[in-house]
Amino acid sequence: MTMSSTFLLLFLLLLPCSPSQANLRPNSGERLPRQLSVNYYAKTCPQVDRLVASVTSQQFQDSPAVGPATIRLFFHDCFVGGCDGSILVSTRPGSKQLAEKDAEDNKDLPMAAFEGIKKAKTVVESKCPGVVSCADILAIAARDFVHLTGGPFYQVKKGRWDGKISMASKVRSNLPRANSTVDELLKLFTSKGLTMEDLVVLSGAHSIGFAHCKQFVSRLYNHKGTNQPDPSIDPRLLKALKMTCPRFGGNADVVTPFDVTTPFSFDNAYYSNLEAKMGLLASDQALFLDPRTRPLVQILAKDKQKFFQKFALAMEKMGSVGVKRGRKHGERRKDCSIHLSV
Ligand code: HEM
Incomplete structure (x- = not known):
């Protein structure tokens, strides 16, 4: 079954119911911004946002699924180091040490998202050679796709340098899992300097995009080893998901939308779906089941503007997690997939 037929099936079954560059560090000889800034490239590449947009808008027209894929790519970049x-770095040919990209948890990130960033980098390099980091291009592209799918537009702060380290072994412990509990999610998010509110708000990115059956199939047939479905799934959704994702022998490539009502539209339906027991992952539904996070889910379900406002701020916050500045820890790669030092 293809992505579109999967979506159609679910839809049919469910529809009727309802830098500043001023901060100079003495002795370093490098211009190191203390903070990210919207105008970081004002002198060196003022048109960077426009250059990236020329690629993202075309890509979105050709293949809308690249939107959610790129937003997820940005999330996985920020949370790991x-x-x-x-x-974006590829494992060096012949190297035993795999790069982040090749970690098990990143295997399902669609190639189209990597290719889009590569294309954007090529366009940016043609106008502003050696200036803009791959990390900033990814942050701008993620914002573009939030906006292109109907979400808020926000200014992206820039000034990230590219990291010199990319290790698959760092991935697993730094990413949430589809069956993470709220306690586990909170622990992970707070370890990145993010709050409970950020967790609930950023999870709203699941308003768009798709997940593979393996991420939630145990909820359908054998919830917590009971041999029964998860009681917190709406029975109609359960039926539809079971048709898409058999217990055994299903097609591993089949995906299903997070938001069955508006999968390509970035909106707050994700939260009303949680209220209606229509969360796809256990980690999504847990945000409504847990009394600590439920009140915010309810607020965001009612107020799209509030969600947009909070989401833009939370993306800015997530976008500043662990940023590198300067040559000691960073580099500006020409090709996003290859470290400079290689
Ligand atoms: C809170 C904990 C989170 C968990 C447990 C989680 C887990 C997942 C999983 C399992 C998938 C499906 C992957 C697949 O089967 O291909 C997925 C997709 C996705 N995630 Fe998350 N995620 C979380 C938070 C986030 C955040 C913070 C963002 C961005 C701000 C995000 C953005 C996305 C997007 C856009 C997709 C759809 C990707 C596509 O369609 O290609 N997620 N997530």
Whole structure:
């Protein structure tokens, strides 16, 4: 079954119911911004946002699924060693040490998202050679796709350098899992300097995009080893998901939308779906089941503008996790997939 037929099936079954560059560090000889800034490239590449947009808008027209894929790519970059473009690096041929990209948890990130960033980098390099980091291009592209799918537009702060380290072994412990509990999610998010509110708000990115059956199939047939479905799934959704994802022998490539009502539209339906027991992952539904996070889910379900406002701020916050500045920890790669030092 293809992505579109999967979506159609679910839809049919469910529809009727309802830098500043001023901060100079003495002795370093390098211009190191203390903070990211919207105008970081004002002198060196003022048109960077426009250059990236020329690629993202075309890509979105050709293949809308690249939107959610790129937003997820940015999230996985930021959570593993900071927003430093390290997820874009390829494993060196012949090397035993795999790069982040080749970690099990990143295997399902669609190639189209990597290719889009590569294309954007090529366009940016043609106008502003050696200036803009891959990490900043990824942050700008993620914002573009939030906006292109109907979400808020926000200014992207820039000034990230690309990281020199990309290790698959760092991935697993730094990413949440589809069956993470709220306690586990909170622990992970707070370890990145993010709050409970950020967790609930950023999870709203699941308003768009798709997940493979393996991420939630145990909820359908054998919830917590009971041999029964998860009681917190709406029975109609359960039926539809079971048709898409058999217990055994299903097609591993089949995906299903997070938001069955508006899968390509970035909106707050994700939260009303949680209220209606229509969360796809256990980690999504847990945000409504847990009394600590439920009140915010309810607020965001009612107020799209509030969600947009909070989401833009939370993306800015996530986009500043672990950023690198300067040559000691960073580099500006010409090709996002290859470390300079190689
Ligand atoms: C809170 C904990 C989170 C968990 C447990 C989680 C887990 C997942 C999983 C399992 C998938 C499906 C992957 C697949 O089967 O291909 C997915 C997709 C996705 N995630 Fe998350 N995620 C979380 C938070 C986030 C955040 C913070 C963002 C961005 C701000 C995000 C953005 C996305 C997007 C856009 C997709 C769809 C990707 C696509 O369609 O290609 N997620 N996530």
